[in-house]
Amino acid sequence: MRNRKEGAQRRAFGAPNEKQRQFFEAKSRFVAYGGARGGGKSWAVRKKASLLAVRYPGIRMLLLRRSMPELRENHILPLMTELHGIATYRETDKAFGFANGSRLRFGYCDSERDVLQYQGQEFDVIFMDEATQFSYFQFSTLKACLRGANHFPKRMYLTCNPGGVGHEWVKRLFVRREYLPGENPADYTFIPARVYDNRALLDCDPGYVSMLENLPGDLKRAWLEGDWEIFAGQYFTEFREDVHVAEPFAIPAHWRRYVALDYGLDMLAGYWIALDERGRAWVYREAYESGLIVSQAARKIREMSGGERIDAYLAPPDLWNRRQDTGKSAAELFGEQGVFLQKAENDRVQGWYGLKEWLRPYRGEEGMTARLKIFSGCRNLIRCLPALQHDPHNPNDCAGEPHELTHGPDALRYFAGARPAPAAGPHAKRAELPPALRTEEKMEGEWLTW
């Protein structure tokens, strides 16, 4: 009986390649493994989790992928075979229970907020497979779950390929190794992997390697060579969470405030943006809601402005189209709710280029910074901006797909295209507005607010 069990365990663990061995032996708090496709990362994650479960009776572990189907295909189904006779899977708990009390739970974070379900929970070890598919917010939330009053190792194992919404934070921590106050460089280990490390795959599936070798330029450099300088397809390569995301503070009363919005029934995306005296923009509030009819959207924007003095509400020109049913335009309906819209420039490429200028990181007095900063509460903008891709037919433009990613960046583009003015000093009279923001027409019955 004992021999049969040991035999099953040996079969389940198999033999690691050299990089996988380094991954198994790494002892720092955060271990990232990857850089290129097919090196055997997911395999190593499954094995490491199984080894830890057997070695530390009672250990609690969490294994995450971005979506449930990926989790099932890549991990749950293979582990059902590999752990047959060693651990039992319970679908209701989404977890393997080991006879020694160890537990390996599975989770996914389809949407940004899914990660909040783990807040307050404790795990000794967390695996994030394809960590570049997770945002920095998700990583930070999960990092806080890594704790427990026991002597088990506390570690987070990440696997990663270049590209994806998490490209920048993974690259900063593990590849560029640039650390913020409070981050200890010794906590971070990176083990580069390439498909050529994976003998098992080279032998069984040479076609996979030649597929990687024949990819077009950027994608080949990213997926075959693990080049982090390339993020195949990302439009706003200048976006970095450590540079552009700021903790909220109270906006001084004399700063100019703008609201830039994009409206459709599928999504209202609105951003409140304050300009300081140095001309830096702070995106300090976000409205992001689907299914609102025009009057509801307008009311929402008005209510969220909370009586603040807004210099201009910028919106795309198509909101001035008259609707067949009422004969009124969305802009008029907004006006009826006291939100007087200003037509924004709608040249897409010029708008994106403008936004790139706002986002361009530069070295300031306090380290790397940018002219546009986003308060950490504006979650959807922080998620969507770095995920936007180039339009494959017009590389100067952003792709319209996935459509859900476009709403927030579109709204910000209307702001960038408007050349907004910085705040005057706290006691100065308000400066003349630049022509782009001056109202040129009196909208039926209402004046813009300045």
Ligand SMILES: Nc1ncnc2c1ncn2[C@@H]1O[C@H](COP(=O)(O)OP(=O)(O)OP(=O)(O)O)[C@@H](O)[C@H]1O
């Ligand atoms: N040490 C090993 N022994 C036997 N098979 C292995 C080993 N390492 C990896 N494999 C197999 O090689 C294939 C690719 O491995 P895996 O899926 O882990 O790669 P990956 O780096 O996660 O790939 P991707 O970048 O696409 O996510 C899988 O079929 C896996 O089972």
Ligand SMILES: [Mg+2]
């Ligand atoms: Mg994998």
